[in-house]
Amino acid sequence: MxxxxxxxxxxxxxxxxxxxxxxxxxxxxxxxxxxxxxxxxxxxxxxxxxxxxxxxxxxxxxxxxxxxxxxxxxxxxxxxxxxxxxxxxxxxxxxxxxxxxxxxxxxxxxxxxxxxxxxxxxxxxxVHSVELAWTGSFVAVCRPAGIAVSKMLESARGQNSDEKGDTVHSGKWIGIFERLIAVALSLLAQYSAIAFVFTAKSIARFKEIENNQGFAEVYLLGTLASVVFAMGSALLFSYLFSLC
Incomplete structure (x- = not known):
């Protein structure tokens, strides 16, 4: 492995x-x-x-x-x-x-x-299994997971998305950082702390979530997908490098 x-x-x-x-x-x-x-x-x-x-x-x-x-x-x-x-x-x-x-x-x-x-x-x-597990997890959740999440959201957003320009660009980087944080917390076995990261993100988008059901569904899908990819990557590479 x-x-x-x-x-x-x-x-x-x-x-x-x-x-x-x-x-x-x-x-x-x-x-x-x-x-x-x-x-x-x-x-x-x-x-x-x-x-x-x-x-x-x-x-x-x-x-x-x-x-x-x-x-x-x-x-x-x-x-x-x-x-x-x-x-x-x-x-x-x-x-x-x-x-x-x-x-x-x-x-x-x-x-x-x-x-x-x-x-x-x-x-x-x-000897370097810990470093390799962290490297693999980080490599997997940036561009590969980002592409996977964007493809999941592509059909969900359809023509109703009002996220354009800088919002889309900043949203991409927010997704990358949230997955990196989730991976780090997963590798450190601090699973409960992951909830705080996504709670803070939800507070920033509270009005949009409250007023736009379509946006709320897409937001929830993207957030859950990011969590799954982040935790999944951490578990996969921890297993492959015999850390769990």
């Missing part, structure tokens, strides 16, 4: 932080942009895997080939198929990410099985 945790951190970095919003939009219509993203992602994951397992050139080529073929298929033909199927944005996002994680999980278990026959150990990872 320790090595899988590092691979998932790498996935978040190379699939989200090293893929701009413009690239994410352009790759749907421009095959060159899609290929560039796949190459960046697969080179990054291959380097991380190689650093963990110290595998040979042939194994590296096989891993790179599997990664780039699967990633290209999921971000290309599979994405187009899901769009034509009329599925909601959050459903398409969830299916895409679950497929990526399943492939990485299968790859990691296969490499771990092969490596253990040569006396492979994870002592260095165990």
């Amino acid at each position: 320790l090595t899988l945790g590092i691979v998932l951190i790498a996935h978040c970095i190379f699939d989200f932080y090293l893929q701009s919003t413009g690239m994410a939009v352009q790759k749907e219509t421009d095959n060159k942009v899609l290929v560039l993203h796949c190459v960046i992602y697969c080179v990054g994951i291959s380097l991380v895997v190689n650093a963990i397992y110290e595998i040979g050139c042939l194994q590296n080529l096989i891993i790179f080939g599997v990664l780039i073929a699967s990633h290209y298929f999921m971000d290309g033909p599979a994405r187009l198929y899901l769009c034509k199927g009329g599925r909601s944005p959050i459903a398409r996002f969830a299916i895409d990410q679950i497929a990526h994680v399943l492939i990485l999980t299968a790859l990691d278990f296969f490499l771990l099985f092969c490596a253990r026959t040569r006396g492979f150990t994870v002592e260095l990872i165990q």
